[in-house]
Each structure stands twice: as structure tokens, then as C-alpha cells.
Amino acid sequence: MFSxxxxxxxxxxxxxxxxxxxxxxxxxxxxxFVGMYAGEHTAGTEFVIGPLFVAHGASAPDLIFGxxxxxxxxxxxxxxFTARVSVKTRITLYYQLEKIAGKRFSLxxxxxxxxxxxxxxxxxxxxxxxxxxxxxDLAMPSLHDVLPSSIGWVVxxxxxxxxxTVVAMFGFEQVSRFANVAAPWMIMVFIAAAIGVLPxxxxxxxxxxxxxxxxxxxxxxxxxxQSKFTFWHIMFFAWFCNMAMxxxxxxxxxxxxxxxxxxxxxxxxxxxxxxxIAWIASGILYSLxxxxxxxxxxxxxxxxxxxxxxxxxxxxxxxxxWTTANPTLxxxxxxxxxxxxxxxxxxxxxxxxxxxxLAACFPAxxxxxxxxxxxxxxxxxxxxxxxxxxxxxxxxxxxxDNYAMRTNSSFNWSVALTWGLTLGLCLIxxxxxxxxxxxxxxxxxxxxxxxxxxxxxxxxKHTHLQNELKSNQSDKPETxxxx
Amino acid sequence: MKxxxxxxxxxxxxxxxxxxxxxxxxxxxxxxxxxxMLVGTMGWFLLAALKMNAAQHQPS
Numbered sequence: 372m373f374s375x376x377x378x379x380x381x382x383x384x385x386x387x388x389x390x391x392x393x394x395x396x397x398x399x400x401x402x403x404f405v406g407m408y409a410g411e412h413t414a415g416t417e418f419v420i421g422p423l424f425v426a427h428g429a430s431a432p433d434l435i436f437g438x439x440x441x442x443x444x445x446x447x448x449x450x451x452f453t454a455r456v457s458v459k460t461r462i463t464l465y466y467q468l469e470k471i472a473g474k475r476f477s478l479x480x481x482x483x484x485x486x487x488x489x490x491x492x493x494x495x496x497x498x499x500x501x502x503x504x505x506x507x508d509l510a511m512p513s514l515h516d517v518l519p520s521s522i523g524w525v526v527x528x529x530x531x532x533x534x535x536t537v538v539a540m541f542g543f544e545q546v547s548r549f550a551n552v553a554a555p556w557m558i559m560v561f562i563a564a565a566i567g568v569l570p571x572x573x574x575x576x577x578x579x580x581x582x583x584x585x586x587x588x589x590x591x592x593x594x595x596x597q598s599k600f601t602f603w604h605i606m607f608f609a610w611f612c613n614m615a616m617x618x619x620x621x622x623x624x625x626x627x628x629x630x631x632x633x634x635x636x637x638x639x640x641x642x643x644x645x646x647x648i649a650w651i652a653s654g655i656l657y658s659l660x661x662x663x664x665x666x667x668x669x670x671x672x673x674x675x676x677x678x679x680x681x682x683x684x685x686x687x688x689x690x691x692x693w694t695t696a697n698p699t700l701x702x703x704x705x706x707x708x709x710x711x712x713x714x715x716x717x718x719x720x721x722x723x724x725x726x727x728x729l730a731a732c733f734p735a736x737x738x739x740x741x742x743x744x745x746x747x748x749x750x751x752x753x754x755x756x757x758x759x760x761x762x763x764x765x766x767x768x769x770x771x772d773n774y775a776m777r778t779n780s781s782f783n784w785s786v787a788l789t790w791g792l793t794l795g796l797c798l799i800x801x802x803x804x805x806x807x808x809x810x811x812x813x814x815x816x817x818x819x820x821x822x823x824x825x826x827x828x829x830x831x832k833h834t835h836l837q838n839e840l841k842s843n844q845s846d847k848p849e850t851x852x853x854x
Numbered sequence: 855m856k857x858x859x860x861x862x863x864x865x866x867x868x869x870x871x872x873x874x875x876x877x878x879x880x881x882x883x884x885x886x887x888x889x890x891m892l893v894g895t896m897g898w899f900l901l902a903a904l905k906m907n908a909a910q911h912q913p914s
Contacts, residue, residue, distance in 0.1 A: 552902040556895065559867055563874035567887050570878060681888025683870065683895040 392461035398630045404637035410554035412641030415495040415692035418672035419740045421653030427600035428593030431584040437602045441609025442642040448617040454635025456762045457626035464623040471761050472786040473775035481706040487747045488703035492696040493730035497737045499692030500527045502673030502685040511671035512734035519732045528731045536724025539700040540717040550694035558644055560687040564680035565652035568659050588658040604809050611812040614748025619755035745808045753793040756819035757786055770827050785826035793819040863901040869894030
């Protein structure tokens with residue numbers, strides 16, 4: 372029987388250790404991370420990214436080896452950056468940032484993060500809509516579309532957006548469980564859909580694969596109006612597409628549960644299933660569509676998957692898009708709610724869902740997904756660099772870590788300056804030197820590190836550490852817990 | 855019961871994947887592959903729902 376008292380007791384007992392280090396008895400083994408990463412990185416975005424590489428004229432060797440190297444670098448970033456910091460601090464990115472940068476700065480970060488989440492969820496709603504529209508013979512958007520292409524498109528997106536928002540308003544626990552169930556099946560559909568169409572591309576034996584891959588699938592010729600992608604574009608994209616998670620430290624929330632920092636290598640399951648096999652598979656499907664449609668500029672993952680794998684393929688697009696959009700929307704709601712925790716979660720989620728659905732009506736969100744993902748990582752990267760330096764390097768070079776907490780400040784100007792100047796420098800490199808957004812993360816990281824050290828030296832020199840003694844005392848139990 | 859459900863769900867997952875290799879080998883048509891994938895899909899989610907339901911009703 373349902374007992375209200377037990378229900379709330381159960382809710383109260385849920386402890387995610389949001390403002391305290393994970394205790395030793397709550398740490399998890401490597402199997403948890405292998406499964407979690409494998410599920411997390413096979414998502415709706417994979418149906419868009421693989422085809423966009425084809426549209427941007429990636430050649431077969433550039434794609435295969437660029438993805439390989441980029442994914443290896445991503446795994447190394449997860450292990451050597453995120454996991455090492457996570458295991459040392461055992462707290463979330465949000466709390467760590469609050470300790471370093473102050474509450475007011477964290478609020479700003481949360482707002483920007485929420486906006487990014489909205490756009491990401493919006494693109495996934497649009498991806499799902501391409502599959503929902505199949506039975507209604509919906510006119511699909513094309514690669515060059517920026518504005519909504521038809522009334523039918525807007526209505527379909529609105530319906531998908533409303534359903535996604537309503538589900539997100541009830542929390543994302545069930546959706547998260549459903550996503551875990553769907554993950555292995557989605558990988559199977561990706562692989563099966565691509566294998567099934569190989570004979571139509573003229574691949575009837577293993578020996579046929581490479582010549583066909585070079586001439587028909589990734590032939591190195593960009594579609595009209597698309598820029599040309601080289602090995603370096605692909606490598607850097609594969610490395611930095613999850614920059615917010617690894618170098619940007621968002622995955623501290625997950626890896627703080629790891630017994631050892633080496634568990635960061637378990638991210639390999641996610642990137643090599645989702646960002647290698649799934650991207651290659653979706654690229655194969657799109658190239659067949661291009662051949663059959665005589666290089667049509669229509670870009671709709673739903674019909675492409677339906678063409679290759681039937682109803683299972685279309686369902687995969689809907690589920691992949693929905694299971695990505697839903698938790699993303701919920702997280703965006705939580706981030707907005709941090710402005711005023713008294714706001715009702717469902718009202719905030721409703722507002723965020725409305726904004727996201729509106730954004731989803733614009734096909735540009737899907738067509739420019741590569742650039743958006745790169746921008747998302749780039750914007751959050753300087754804060755990851757700041758956290759890494761603060762946790763791993765500052766104590767060794769005589770600078771004060773967790774400065775906002777120690778000085779009881781709500782806004783650390785060193786952090787704000789580092790963020791602003793780094794992004795400003797990246798903008799200059801992009802606009803004045805024509806350096807593509809995909810390449811800006813690397814120089815940006817070094818710039819952030821340099822600016823943060825200089826700014827901290829200047830600001831810390833002139834500020835009296837009022838609460839140092841008090842903070843040191845309050846730190847002691849935490850240190851004991853994480854050792 | 856749990857083991858049977860697990861084995862059946864693996865069969866459904868394989869039903870989603872393996873027929874595509876048969877298409878590649880020229881043994882079945884793409885249309886049949888699509889049908890088998892749908893059967894595998896329905897089985898996978900049905901069994902997953904049963905497993906989740908069973909897990910929820912297990913005494914803690």
C-alpha cells in the first residue's frame with residue numbers, strides 16, 4: 372500500500388552529497404562507470420553529427436583516423452584532468468566552483484549553462500520531430516534552413532516539445548531509467564542499420580569497404596554551401612565535443628564516486644561506441660541517402676533511419692532524441708532554479724521547456740550542431756582550467772585555493788577576469804585570424820591557465836585572507852573524508 | 855525467472871542486430887531485416903518493462 376509518510380521518508384533519504392565529499396563507503400567500482408559512459412554517449416546527437424561530417428566533405432582516412440585520435444585524447448582528458456580532480460575533491464563541479472569563485476559567480480555560470488542546455492535539448496526535440504513527421508509526410512528542413520520551413524514542421528516540433536516538457540516536469544528519474552534500458556538497443560540499431568545498407572552501397576565483402584568508403588561514403592567533397600573538414604577538424608571535434616564534461620569538469624559530479632582516478636579511462640566505452648561506431652554508422656546511412664536523392668540538401672535523421680531500418684530505425688531516432696532532450700531540459704530547469712530555490716521546479720521546467728520548444732522550431736539549431744557543441748565546450752572550458760589549477764597546482768605554487776570560500780567573497784574577480792579574457796581572446800582568434808571554433812579550445816585552455824595565475828597573484832596579493840584560519844579548520848574533516 | 859527474462863532480452867537484442875549481417879551476406883531481404891528488427895525492438899522493451907516491474911516489486 373502507498374504510504375505518504377514512507378514516500379516522503381524515502382525522498383528525504385536520498386542523498387546525492389551535493390555539498391559534501393562522497394564518503395568512502397559510497398564509492399563505486401569501475402563497472403558502474405563503464406556502463407554509465409556507454410549509455411550516456413549514445414544519444415540523439417549521434418544521428419546528426421555523423422551525417423554532418425559527410426556533408427562537410429570529410430575524407431575516409433581523415434574520418435577514421437581523426438576520430439580515433441580525437442577520441443583517445445578525450446579519454447585521456449577524462450582520466451588525467453576530470454578524474455584526478457574528482458578523486459581529490461570528491462565534490463561536484465558546482466560546489467567546487469562556488470568555493471573558488473563565489474556564489475554570485477556560480478549563479479552566472481548556472482544561467483549560461485542552462486541556456487546551453489536549452490539549445491541542446493531544442494536540437495534533440497527537432498531531431499525527434501523528423502521521425503514523428505514521417506507518417507504525416509512532413510516537409511523536412513534542409514541543410515541551409517535557418518527559419519522554420521513549414522507550418523507542419525512547427526506544429527510537429529510544438530507537439531514533441533510539449534510532451535517532452537510535461538514529462539520533464541514530473542522529474543527525470545523514470546526517463547533516466549528508460550534511457551539506460553534503451554542504450555544497448557540504440558547501439559544495436561545504429562550498427563544494424565549501417566550493416567544492412569552496405570550491399571546497396573556496393574559493399575559485398577570486407578575488401579570492398581575501403582574503396583567504397585573513400586569514393587562513395589566519405590568522398591572528401593563537401594556539399595554545396597558547407598565548409599571543408601580536414602583531419603584536424605575531425606580530431607579536434609572528437610576531442611572537444613564533450614569538452615564541457617572533461618576539461619570543463621562537469622563530469623566531476625560522476626567521477627567523484629570513483630575509487631581510483633584511473634576509472635576515468637572507462638569513458639572509452641562511451642566515446643568508442645557513441646562517438647566512433649555510431650558516427651560512422653550514421654554517416655553511412657546519410658551517404659546512401661545522398662546517393663539515392665542525388666545530393667538533396669534535405670537533412671532529416673528520422674526518414675534516413677526509417678529508410679534503412681524501418682519502424683525500429685524511426686523509433687530509435689525518436690527515443691534517442693527524447694532521452695537526450697528530457698534530462699537536459701530537467702537539468703536546465705534546476706540550473707535556472709538556483710536563482711531562487713523557492714521557485715517551484717515544475718514551473719521553472721515549464722518555462723525552460725517553452726523556451727526550448729521555441730528554439731527547436733528553428734532548424735539552424737540542428738544544422739549548426741557541430742558549431743554549437745564546439746561553442747558549448749569552449750564557453751565552459753576556462754572554468755575547467757580554473758578548477759584544475761586551483762585544485763592541482765595552486766597549493767604547490769604558493770597561491771591560495773578555494774579563494775572565495777576562504778575570503779568569504781561571493782564573486783572572485785580572478786575567475787571572472789580569466790573567463791572573460793579567455794573567451795575574448797578566442798573571439799579575436801576566430802574573427803581576426805580566421806581560426807575555426809573547433810581549434811580554439813587548445814590555445815584557450817593555456818590562455819585561461821596563464822591569465823588565472825597572473826590574476827590570482829595580483830588579487831590575492833592585495834586582499835587580506837580574513838577567514839583563512841576559520842576555513843582551514845572547516846576544511847579538516849573534508850580532508851579526512853577524501854584521503 | 856530473472857535469468858529467463860535476461861536470456862530472452864539478449865535474444866531480442868540479437869534479433870535487432872544479427873539479421874542485418876544476413877542482409878549483408880545476401881541471405882535475407884532488407885524488408886525482412888526491418889521486420890525482424892521491429893520484433894526484436896518490441897521484445898526488448900517489453901522484457902525491460904517486465905524486468906523493471908519485477909525489480910520494483912522485490913522486497914527490500
